Amino acid sequence: MSIRFDGKVAIVTGAGAGLGRCHALGLAARGAKVMINDIAAVGEVSAAAAAVVAEIEAAGGEAIAHGANVADAAQVEDMVAQTMAKWGRVDILINNAGILRDKSFAKMTMDDFRLVVDVHLMGAAYCSKAVWNIMREQGYGRIVMTTSSSGLYGNFGQANYGAGKMAVVGLMNTLSIEGHKNNIRVNALSPTAATSMTEGLISEEVFALITPESVTPAALFLCSDEAPTKTIVGAGAGSYAVARLYETDGMYLPEEHQNPEGIAEHWQQLFDNSEQKELSSGWGQTAKFVEKSAAGQGIAIDLSNV
The missing domain is CATH 1.10.287 (Helix Hairpins)
Structure with a gap:
Protein backbone atom coordinates (compact mmCIF):
# COMPACT_ATOMS: atom_id res chain seq x y z
CA MET A 1 0.00 0.00 0.00
CA SER A 2 1.29 3.42 -0.97
CA ILE A 3 -0.17 6.48 0.74
CA ARG A 4 -0.47 9.41 -1.64
CA PHE A 5 -2.15 12.83 -1.54
CA ASP A 6 -2.43 13.57 -5.25
CA GLY A 7 -5.25 16.01 -5.89
CA LYS A 8 -5.55 16.83 -2.18
CA VAL A 9 -5.15 20.28 -0.65
CA ALA A 10 -3.69 20.67 2.82
CA ILE A 11 -3.31 23.50 5.31
CA VAL A 12 -0.54 23.14 7.89
CA THR A 13 -0.35 25.73 10.64
CA GLY A 14 2.94 26.68 12.23
CA ALA A 15 4.66 25.28 9.16
CA GLY A 16 7.59 27.69 8.91
CA ALA A 17 9.86 25.44 10.96
CA GLY A 18 10.04 22.30 13.07
CA LEU A 19 7.24 19.77 12.95
CA GLY A 20 4.96 21.91 10.79
CA ARG A 21 7.61 22.34 8.13
CA CYS A 22 8.35 18.63 8.17
CA HIS A 23 4.64 17.74 7.88
CA ALA A 24 4.20 20.18 4.98
CA LEU A 25 7.21 18.82 3.11
CA GLY A 26 5.98 15.28 3.66
CA LEU A 27 2.52 16.06 2.31
CA ALA A 28 3.94 17.87 -0.72
CA ALA A 29 6.37 15.05 -1.48
CA ARG A 30 3.38 12.72 -1.72
CA GLY A 31 1.41 14.95 -4.06
CA ALA A 32 -0.54 17.39 -1.89
CA LYS A 33 -0.86 21.09 -2.61
CA VAL A 34 0.00 22.84 0.65
CA MET A 35 -0.88 26.13 2.31
CA ILE A 36 2.06 27.01 4.56
CA ASN A 37 0.94 28.98 7.59
CA ASP A 38 3.46 30.83 9.73
CA ILE A 39 2.60 33.90 11.78
CA ALA A 40 3.56 37.25 10.28
CA ALA A 41 2.31 40.83 10.16
CA VAL A 42 -1.15 41.10 8.63
CA GLY A 43 -0.93 40.81 4.86
CA GLU A 44 2.65 39.61 4.93
CA VAL A 45 4.41 36.26 4.64
CA SER A 46 7.25 35.28 6.96
CA ALA A 47 10.67 34.51 5.55
CA ALA A 48 10.41 31.05 7.08
CA ALA A 49 7.12 30.30 5.29
CA ALA A 50 8.47 31.65 2.00
CA ALA A 51 11.50 29.37 2.36
CA VAL A 52 9.27 26.30 2.85
CA VAL A 53 7.22 27.26 -0.22
CA ALA A 54 10.43 27.62 -2.23
CA GLU A 55 11.64 24.24 -1.00
CA ILE A 56 8.42 22.56 -2.08
CA GLU A 57 8.40 24.28 -5.47
CA ALA A 58 12.04 23.37 -6.07
CA ALA A 59 11.04 19.73 -5.62
CA GLY A 60 8.25 20.10 -8.18
CA GLY A 61 5.36 20.62 -5.77
CA GLU A 62 2.78 23.36 -5.26
CA ALA A 63 2.55 25.59 -2.19
CA ILE A 64 1.51 29.06 -1.08
CA ALA A 65 1.95 30.84 2.24
CA HIS A 66 -0.14 32.91 4.65
CA GLY A 67 0.84 34.76 7.82
CA ALA A 68 -2.37 34.22 9.80
CA ASN A 69 -2.27 34.30 13.57
CA VAL A 70 -4.34 31.18 14.28
CA ALA A 71 -5.77 32.81 17.43
CA ASP A 72 -7.44 35.45 15.21
CA ALA A 73 -10.58 34.11 13.53
CA ALA A 74 -10.65 36.74 10.78
CA GLN A 75 -7.06 36.03 9.76
CA VAL A 76 -7.78 32.30 9.71
CA GLU A 77 -10.84 32.81 7.52
CA ASP A 78 -8.75 34.87 5.10
CA MET A 79 -6.15 32.07 4.95
CA VAL A 80 -8.83 29.52 4.11
CA ALA A 81 -10.41 31.86 1.56
CA GLN A 82 -7.06 32.26 -0.19
CA THR A 83 -6.60 28.48 -0.19
CA MET A 84 -10.03 28.03 -1.78
CA ALA A 85 -9.37 30.77 -4.33
CA LYS A 86 -6.14 29.06 -5.36
CA TRP A 87 -7.19 25.40 -5.39
CA GLY A 88 -10.95 25.21 -4.80
CA ARG A 89 -10.95 22.74 -1.92
CA VAL A 90 -9.43 21.85 1.45
CA ASP A 91 -8.99 18.17 2.25
CA ILE A 92 -6.51 18.20 5.10
CA LEU A 93 -5.88 20.45 8.09
CA ILE A 94 -3.00 19.91 10.50
CA ASN A 95 -3.41 22.11 13.56
CA ASN A 96 0.25 22.32 14.50
CA ALA A 97 0.85 25.96 15.51
CA GLY A 98 1.85 26.42 19.12
CA ILE A 99 3.78 28.45 21.66
CA LEU A 100 5.24 27.93 25.14
CA ARG A 101 5.19 30.21 28.17
CA ASP A 102 6.51 27.80 30.79
CA LYS A 103 6.46 28.66 34.50
CA SER A 104 5.22 26.96 37.63
CA PHE A 105 1.54 27.72 38.21
CA ALA A 106 2.44 29.79 41.28
CA LYS A 107 4.53 32.13 39.12
CA MET A 108 2.49 32.01 35.91
CA THR A 109 0.43 35.05 34.96
CA MET A 110 -3.12 34.54 33.76
CA ASP A 111 -2.22 36.55 30.66
CA ASP A 112 0.33 33.86 29.76
CA PHE A 113 -2.18 31.16 30.60
CA ARG A 114 -4.79 32.68 28.30
CA LEU A 115 -2.29 33.35 25.50
CA VAL A 116 -1.14 29.73 25.34
CA VAL A 117 -4.67 28.33 25.54
CA ASP A 118 -5.82 30.79 22.86
CA VAL A 119 -3.13 29.63 20.43
CA HIS A 120 -3.49 25.91 21.04
CA LEU A 121 -7.22 25.51 21.68
CA MET A 122 -8.84 28.50 20.00
CA GLY A 123 -6.35 28.32 17.14
CA ALA A 124 -7.35 24.71 16.48
CA ALA A 125 -11.03 25.60 16.85
CA TYR A 126 -10.86 28.62 14.51
CA CYS A 127 -8.99 26.67 11.84
CA SER A 128 -11.26 23.64 12.12
CA LYS A 129 -14.37 25.82 11.99
CA ALA A 130 -13.09 27.65 8.92
CA VAL A 131 -12.72 24.40 6.93
CA TRP A 132 -15.59 22.44 8.48
CA ASN A 133 -18.38 23.27 6.06
CA ILE A 134 -16.00 22.96 3.10
CA MET A 135 -15.19 19.42 4.19
CA ARG A 136 -18.86 18.63 4.86
CA GLU A 137 -19.87 19.72 1.37
CA GLN A 138 -17.00 17.75 -0.18
CA GLY A 139 -17.91 14.66 1.83
CA TYR A 140 -14.25 14.36 2.79
CA GLY A 141 -11.90 15.79 5.36
CA ARG A 142 -8.97 14.91 7.56
CA ILE A 143 -8.18 17.05 10.61
CA VAL A 144 -5.20 16.43 12.86
CA MET A 145 -5.02 18.11 16.26
CA THR A 146 -1.65 18.33 17.97
CA THR A 147 -1.89 17.26 21.60
CA SER A 148 0.98 16.52 23.98
CA SER A 149 2.05 14.21 26.75
CA SER A 150 2.02 17.37 28.90
CA GLY A 151 -1.75 17.48 28.44
CA LEU A 152 -2.38 13.75 28.57
CA TYR A 153 -0.20 13.07 31.60
CA GLY A 154 0.97 16.41 33.01
CA ASN A 155 4.35 18.16 33.13
CA PHE A 156 5.78 20.54 35.71
CA GLY A 157 5.68 24.18 34.64
CA GLN A 158 3.19 23.64 31.81
CA ALA A 159 -0.26 24.18 33.31
CA ASN A 160 -1.22 26.50 30.43
CA TYR A 161 0.25 24.31 27.71
CA GLY A 162 -1.13 21.10 29.24
CA ALA A 163 -4.60 22.60 29.57
CA GLY A 164 -4.63 23.68 25.93
CA LYS A 165 -3.25 20.38 24.72
CA MET A 166 -5.80 18.30 26.64
CA ALA A 167 -8.58 20.61 25.47
CA VAL A 168 -7.90 19.80 21.80
CA VAL A 169 -8.50 16.12 22.64
CA GLY A 170 -11.98 17.09 23.81
CA LEU A 171 -12.46 19.02 20.57
CA MET A 172 -11.31 15.97 18.60
CA ASN A 173 -13.71 13.68 20.46
CA THR A 174 -16.80 15.67 19.52
CA LEU A 175 -15.75 16.66 16.00
CA SER A 176 -15.01 13.03 15.16
CA ILE A 177 -18.61 12.17 16.09
CA GLU A 178 -20.15 15.13 14.26
CA GLY A 179 -17.99 14.63 11.16
CA HIS A 180 -18.56 10.90 10.80
CA LYS A 181 -21.48 11.05 8.35
CA ASN A 182 -19.54 13.38 6.04
CA ASN A 183 -16.35 11.29 6.04
CA ILE A 184 -14.47 13.83 8.14
CA ARG A 185 -12.01 11.99 10.34
CA VAL A 186 -10.51 13.86 13.26
CA ASN A 187 -7.50 12.58 15.18
CA ALA A 188 -4.73 13.84 17.42
CA LEU A 189 -0.97 13.55 17.20
CA SER A 190 1.07 13.54 20.42
CA PRO A 191 4.63 14.24 19.26
CA THR A 192 7.98 14.16 21.00
CA ALA A 193 10.30 16.13 18.76
CA ALA A 194 13.42 18.26 18.72
CA THR A 195 12.21 21.73 17.75
CA SER A 196 12.86 25.32 18.74
CA MET A 197 10.16 24.86 21.39
CA THR A 198 12.03 21.99 23.07
CA GLU A 199 15.62 23.13 22.49
CA GLY A 200 17.43 23.60 25.78
CA LEU A 201 14.88 21.56 27.70
CA ILE A 202 16.47 18.18 26.95
CA SER A 203 19.96 16.78 26.53
CA GLU A 204 21.77 16.96 23.18
CA GLU A 205 21.89 13.15 23.03
CA VAL A 206 18.11 12.87 23.34
CA PHE A 207 17.59 15.89 21.07
CA ALA A 208 19.45 14.06 18.29
CA LEU A 209 17.08 11.08 18.47
CA ILE A 210 13.70 12.82 18.53
CA THR A 211 13.79 14.37 15.08
CA PRO A 212 10.69 15.94 13.49
CA GLU A 213 11.23 13.54 10.58
CA SER A 214 10.54 10.59 12.89
CA VAL A 215 7.17 12.08 13.90
CA THR A 216 5.81 13.12 10.49
CA PRO A 217 4.98 9.58 9.28
CA ALA A 218 2.29 9.40 11.98
CA ALA A 219 0.90 12.79 10.94
CA LEU A 220 0.74 11.70 7.30
CA PHE A 221 -1.03 8.48 8.21
CA LEU A 222 -3.65 10.47 10.12
CA CYS A 223 -4.15 12.61 6.98
CA SER A 224 -4.64 9.63 4.69
CA ASP A 225 -7.70 7.89 3.27
CA GLU A 226 -6.88 5.01 5.64
CA ALA A 227 -6.91 7.20 8.75
CA PRO A 228 -8.91 6.13 11.79
CA THR A 229 -10.98 8.70 13.68
CA LYS A 230 -11.05 9.80 17.32
CA THR A 231 -7.58 8.36 17.89
CA ILE A 232 -4.53 9.75 19.67
CA VAL A 233 -1.25 8.62 18.13
CA GLY A 234 1.99 9.18 20.02
CA ALA A 235 5.17 9.50 17.98
CA GLY A 236 8.83 10.15 18.71
CA ALA A 237 12.30 8.85 17.89
CA GLY A 238 10.84 6.40 15.37
CA SER A 239 8.48 4.81 17.89
CA TYR A 240 4.69 5.01 17.69
CA ALA A 241 1.82 4.20 20.05
CA VAL A 242 -1.89 4.80 20.57
CA ALA A 243 -3.13 6.53 23.73
CA ARG A 244 -6.66 5.71 24.87
CA LEU A 245 -8.93 6.93 27.64
Whole structure:
Protein backbone atom coordinates (compact mmCIF):
# COMPACT_ATOMS: atom_id res chain seq x y z
CA MET A 1 0.00 0.00 0.00
CA SER A 2 1.29 3.42 -0.97
CA ILE A 3 -0.17 6.48 0.74
CA ARG A 4 -0.47 9.41 -1.64
CA PHE A 5 -2.15 12.83 -1.54
CA ASP A 6 -2.43 13.57 -5.25
CA GLY A 7 -5.25 16.01 -5.89
CA LYS A 8 -5.55 16.83 -2.18
CA VAL A 9 -5.15 20.28 -0.65
CA ALA A 10 -3.69 20.67 2.82
CA ILE A 11 -3.31 23.50 5.31
CA VAL A 12 -0.54 23.14 7.89
CA THR A 13 -0.35 25.73 10.64
CA GLY A 14 2.94 26.68 12.23
CA ALA A 15 4.66 25.28 9.16
CA GLY A 16 7.59 27.69 8.91
CA ALA A 17 9.86 25.44 10.96
CA GLY A 18 10.04 22.30 13.07
CA LEU A 19 7.24 19.77 12.95
CA GLY A 20 4.96 21.91 10.79
CA ARG A 21 7.61 22.34 8.13
CA CYS A 22 8.35 18.63 8.17
CA HIS A 23 4.64 17.74 7.88
CA ALA A 24 4.20 20.18 4.98
CA LEU A 25 7.21 18.82 3.11
CA GLY A 26 5.98 15.28 3.66
CA LEU A 27 2.52 16.06 2.31
CA ALA A 28 3.94 17.87 -0.72
CA ALA A 29 6.37 15.05 -1.48
CA ARG A 30 3.38 12.72 -1.72
CA GLY A 31 1.41 14.95 -4.06
CA ALA A 32 -0.54 17.39 -1.89
CA LYS A 33 -0.86 21.09 -2.61
CA VAL A 34 0.00 22.84 0.65
CA MET A 35 -0.88 26.13 2.31
CA ILE A 36 2.06 27.01 4.56
CA ASN A 37 0.94 28.98 7.59
CA ASP A 38 3.46 30.83 9.73
CA ILE A 39 2.60 33.90 11.78
CA ALA A 40 3.56 37.25 10.28
CA ALA A 41 2.31 40.83 10.16
CA VAL A 42 -1.15 41.10 8.63
CA GLY A 43 -0.93 40.81 4.86
CA GLU A 44 2.65 39.61 4.93
CA VAL A 45 4.41 36.26 4.64
CA SER A 46 7.25 35.28 6.96
CA ALA A 47 10.67 34.51 5.55
CA ALA A 48 10.41 31.05 7.08
CA ALA A 49 7.12 30.30 5.29
CA ALA A 50 8.47 31.65 2.00
CA ALA A 51 11.50 29.37 2.36
CA VAL A 52 9.27 26.30 2.85
CA VAL A 53 7.22 27.26 -0.22
CA ALA A 54 10.43 27.62 -2.23
CA GLU A 55 11.64 24.24 -1.00
CA ILE A 56 8.42 22.56 -2.08
CA GLU A 57 8.40 24.28 -5.47
CA ALA A 58 12.04 23.37 -6.07
CA ALA A 59 11.04 19.73 -5.62
CA GLY A 60 8.25 20.10 -8.18
CA GLY A 61 5.36 20.62 -5.77
CA GLU A 62 2.78 23.36 -5.26
CA ALA A 63 2.55 25.59 -2.19
CA ILE A 64 1.51 29.06 -1.08
CA ALA A 65 1.95 30.84 2.24
CA HIS A 66 -0.14 32.91 4.65
CA GLY A 67 0.84 34.76 7.82
CA ALA A 68 -2.37 34.22 9.80
CA ASN A 69 -2.27 34.30 13.57
CA VAL A 70 -4.34 31.18 14.28
CA ALA A 71 -5.77 32.81 17.43
CA ASP A 72 -7.44 35.45 15.21
CA ALA A 73 -10.58 34.11 13.53
CA ALA A 74 -10.65 36.74 10.78
CA GLN A 75 -7.06 36.03 9.76
CA VAL A 76 -7.78 32.30 9.71
CA GLU A 77 -10.84 32.81 7.52
CA ASP A 78 -8.75 34.87 5.10
CA MET A 79 -6.15 32.07 4.95
CA VAL A 80 -8.83 29.52 4.11
CA ALA A 81 -10.41 31.86 1.56
CA GLN A 82 -7.06 32.26 -0.19
CA THR A 83 -6.60 28.48 -0.19
CA MET A 84 -10.03 28.03 -1.78
CA ALA A 85 -9.37 30.77 -4.33
CA LYS A 86 -6.14 29.06 -5.36
CA TRP A 87 -7.19 25.40 -5.39
CA GLY A 88 -10.95 25.21 -4.80
CA ARG A 89 -10.95 22.74 -1.92
CA VAL A 90 -9.43 21.85 1.45
CA ASP A 91 -8.99 18.17 2.25
CA ILE A 92 -6.51 18.20 5.10
CA LEU A 93 -5.88 20.45 8.09
CA ILE A 94 -3.00 19.91 10.50
CA ASN A 95 -3.41 22.11 13.56
CA ASN A 96 0.25 22.32 14.50
CA ALA A 97 0.85 25.96 15.51
CA GLY A 98 1.85 26.42 19.12
CA ILE A 99 3.78 28.45 21.66
CA LEU A 100 5.24 27.93 25.14
CA ARG A 101 5.19 30.21 28.17
CA ASP A 102 6.51 27.80 30.79
CA LYS A 103 6.46 28.66 34.50
CA SER A 104 5.22 26.96 37.63
CA PHE A 105 1.54 27.72 38.21
CA ALA A 106 2.44 29.79 41.28
CA LYS A 107 4.53 32.13 39.12
CA MET A 108 2.49 32.01 35.91
CA THR A 109 0.43 35.05 34.96
CA MET A 110 -3.12 34.54 33.76
CA ASP A 111 -2.22 36.55 30.66
CA ASP A 112 0.33 33.86 29.76
CA PHE A 113 -2.18 31.16 30.60
CA ARG A 114 -4.79 32.68 28.30
CA LEU A 115 -2.29 33.35 25.50
CA VAL A 116 -1.14 29.73 25.34
CA VAL A 117 -4.67 28.33 25.54
CA ASP A 118 -5.82 30.79 22.86
CA VAL A 119 -3.13 29.63 20.43
CA HIS A 120 -3.49 25.91 21.04
CA LEU A 121 -7.22 25.51 21.68
CA MET A 122 -8.84 28.50 20.00
CA GLY A 123 -6.35 28.32 17.14
CA ALA A 124 -7.35 24.71 16.48
CA ALA A 125 -11.03 25.60 16.85
CA TYR A 126 -10.86 28.62 14.51
CA CYS A 127 -8.99 26.67 11.84
CA SER A 128 -11.26 23.64 12.12
CA LYS A 129 -14.37 25.82 11.99
CA ALA A 130 -13.09 27.65 8.92
CA VAL A 131 -12.72 24.40 6.93
CA TRP A 132 -15.59 22.44 8.48
CA ASN A 133 -18.38 23.27 6.06
CA ILE A 134 -16.00 22.96 3.10
CA MET A 135 -15.19 19.42 4.19
CA ARG A 136 -18.86 18.63 4.86
CA GLU A 137 -19.87 19.72 1.37
CA GLN A 138 -17.00 17.75 -0.18
CA GLY A 139 -17.91 14.66 1.83
CA TYR A 140 -14.25 14.36 2.79
CA GLY A 141 -11.90 15.79 5.36
CA ARG A 142 -8.97 14.91 7.56
CA ILE A 143 -8.18 17.05 10.61
CA VAL A 144 -5.20 16.43 12.86
CA MET A 145 -5.02 18.11 16.26
CA THR A 146 -1.65 18.33 17.97
CA THR A 147 -1.89 17.26 21.60
CA SER A 148 0.98 16.52 23.98
CA SER A 149 2.05 14.21 26.75
CA SER A 150 2.02 17.37 28.90
CA GLY A 151 -1.75 17.48 28.44
CA LEU A 152 -2.38 13.75 28.57
CA TYR A 153 -0.20 13.07 31.60
CA GLY A 154 0.97 16.41 33.01
CA ASN A 155 4.35 18.16 33.13
CA PHE A 156 5.78 20.54 35.71
CA GLY A 157 5.68 24.18 34.64
CA GLN A 158 3.19 23.64 31.81
CA ALA A 159 -0.26 24.18 33.31
CA ASN A 160 -1.22 26.50 30.43
CA TYR A 161 0.25 24.31 27.71
CA GLY A 162 -1.13 21.10 29.24
CA ALA A 163 -4.60 22.60 29.57
CA GLY A 164 -4.63 23.68 25.93
CA LYS A 165 -3.25 20.38 24.72
CA MET A 166 -5.80 18.30 26.64
CA ALA A 167 -8.58 20.61 25.47
CA VAL A 168 -7.90 19.80 21.80
CA VAL A 169 -8.50 16.12 22.64
CA GLY A 170 -11.98 17.09 23.81
CA LEU A 171 -12.46 19.02 20.57
CA MET A 172 -11.31 15.97 18.60
CA ASN A 173 -13.71 13.68 20.46
CA THR A 174 -16.80 15.67 19.52
CA LEU A 175 -15.75 16.66 16.00
CA SER A 176 -15.01 13.03 15.16
CA ILE A 177 -18.61 12.17 16.09
CA GLU A 178 -20.15 15.13 14.26
CA GLY A 179 -17.99 14.63 11.16
CA HIS A 180 -18.56 10.90 10.80
CA LYS A 181 -21.48 11.05 8.35
CA ASN A 182 -19.54 13.38 6.04
CA ASN A 183 -16.35 11.29 6.04
CA ILE A 184 -14.47 13.83 8.14
CA ARG A 185 -12.01 11.99 10.34
CA VAL A 186 -10.51 13.86 13.26
CA ASN A 187 -7.50 12.58 15.18
CA ALA A 188 -4.73 13.84 17.42
CA LEU A 189 -0.97 13.55 17.20
CA SER A 190 1.07 13.54 20.42
CA PRO A 191 4.63 14.24 19.26
CA THR A 192 7.98 14.16 21.00
CA ALA A 193 10.30 16.13 18.76
CA ALA A 194 13.42 18.26 18.72
CA THR A 195 12.21 21.73 17.75
CA SER A 196 12.86 25.32 18.74
CA MET A 197 10.16 24.86 21.39
CA THR A 198 12.03 21.99 23.07
CA GLU A 199 15.62 23.13 22.49
CA GLY A 200 17.43 23.60 25.78
CA LEU A 201 14.88 21.56 27.70
CA ILE A 202 16.47 18.18 26.95
CA SER A 203 19.96 16.78 26.53
CA GLU A 204 21.77 16.96 23.18
CA GLU A 205 21.89 13.15 23.03
CA VAL A 206 18.11 12.87 23.34
CA PHE A 207 17.59 15.89 21.07
CA ALA A 208 19.45 14.06 18.29
CA LEU A 209 17.08 11.08 18.47
CA ILE A 210 13.70 12.82 18.53
CA THR A 211 13.79 14.37 15.08
CA PRO A 212 10.69 15.94 13.49
CA GLU A 213 11.23 13.54 10.58
CA SER A 214 10.54 10.59 12.89
CA VAL A 215 7.17 12.08 13.90
CA THR A 216 5.81 13.12 10.49
CA PRO A 217 4.98 9.58 9.28
CA ALA A 218 2.29 9.40 11.98
CA ALA A 219 0.90 12.79 10.94
CA LEU A 220 0.74 11.70 7.30
CA PHE A 221 -1.03 8.48 8.21
CA LEU A 222 -3.65 10.47 10.12
CA CYS A 223 -4.15 12.61 6.98
CA SER A 224 -4.64 9.63 4.69
CA ASP A 225 -7.70 7.89 3.27
CA GLU A 226 -6.88 5.01 5.64
CA ALA A 227 -6.91 7.20 8.75
CA PRO A 228 -8.91 6.13 11.79
CA THR A 229 -10.98 8.70 13.68
CA LYS A 230 -11.05 9.80 17.32
CA THR A 231 -7.58 8.36 17.89
CA ILE A 232 -4.53 9.75 19.67
CA VAL A 233 -1.25 8.62 18.13
CA GLY A 234 1.99 9.18 20.02
CA ALA A 235 5.17 9.50 17.98
CA GLY A 236 8.83 10.15 18.71
CA ALA A 237 12.30 8.85 17.89
CA GLY A 238 10.84 6.40 15.37
CA SER A 239 8.48 4.81 17.89
CA TYR A 240 4.69 5.01 17.69
CA ALA A 241 1.82 4.20 20.05
CA VAL A 242 -1.89 4.80 20.57
CA ALA A 243 -3.13 6.53 23.73
CA ARG A 244 -6.66 5.71 24.87
CA LEU A 245 -8.93 6.93 27.64
CA TYR A 246 -10.55 4.19 29.71
CA GLU A 247 -13.05 4.20 32.57
CA THR A 248 -13.28 1.54 35.26
CA ASP A 249 -16.48 -0.48 35.33
CA GLY A 250 -17.39 1.03 38.70
CA MET A 251 -20.29 -0.10 40.86
CA TYR A 252 -23.71 0.99 42.08
CA LEU A 253 -23.86 2.16 45.68
CA PRO A 254 -27.20 1.80 47.49
CA GLU A 255 -28.70 5.07 48.68
CA GLU A 256 -27.42 4.65 52.23
CA HIS A 257 -23.87 4.49 50.85
CA GLN A 258 -24.22 7.43 48.42
CA ASN A 259 -22.03 9.71 50.50
CA PRO A 260 -18.31 10.50 50.78
CA GLU A 261 -17.86 7.77 53.38
CA GLY A 262 -19.46 5.21 51.10
CA ILE A 263 -17.13 6.15 48.25
CA ALA A 264 -14.13 5.90 50.57
CA GLU A 265 -15.28 2.49 51.84
CA HIS A 266 -15.70 1.10 48.31
CA TRP A 267 -12.75 2.93 46.74
CA GLN A 268 -10.79 -0.17 45.80
CA GLN A 269 -13.81 -1.59 43.95
CA LEU A 270 -14.41 1.71 42.14
CA PHE A 271 -10.71 1.87 41.26
CA ASP A 272 -10.54 -1.74 40.02
CA ASN A 273 -9.56 -1.67 36.33
CA SER A 274 -10.10 -5.34 35.53
CA GLU A 275 -13.34 -4.59 33.63
CA GLN A 276 -12.45 -1.13 32.36
CA LYS A 277 -13.38 -0.18 28.80
CA GLU A 278 -13.23 2.65 26.33
CA LEU A 279 -16.45 4.64 25.96
CA SER A 280 -17.51 5.78 22.50
CA SER A 281 -19.20 8.99 23.68
CA GLY A 282 -20.24 10.90 26.77
CA TRP A 283 -23.60 9.14 26.61
CA GLY A 284 -21.80 5.84 27.15
CA GLN A 285 -20.95 6.86 30.70
CA THR A 286 -24.51 7.99 31.39
CA ALA A 287 -25.94 4.73 30.03
CA LYS A 288 -23.54 2.66 32.12
CA PHE A 289 -24.42 4.46 35.35
CA VAL A 290 -28.17 4.28 34.67
CA GLU A 291 -27.95 0.55 33.89
CA LYS A 292 -26.02 -0.12 37.10
CA SER A 293 -28.47 1.91 39.13
CA ALA A 294 -31.44 0.12 37.60
CA ALA A 295 -29.88 -3.30 38.19
CA GLY A 296 -28.97 -2.41 41.77
CA GLN A 297 -32.54 -1.34 42.50
CA GLY A 298 -34.20 -4.15 40.57
CA ILE A 299 -35.75 -1.75 38.04
CA ALA A 300 -36.35 -2.76 34.43
CA ILE A 301 -35.19 -0.04 32.06
CA ASP A 302 -34.78 0.17 28.28
CA LEU A 303 -32.15 2.56 26.98
CA SER A 304 -32.25 1.40 23.36
CA ASN A 305 -34.45 4.26 22.17
CA VAL A 306 -32.85 7.03 24.24
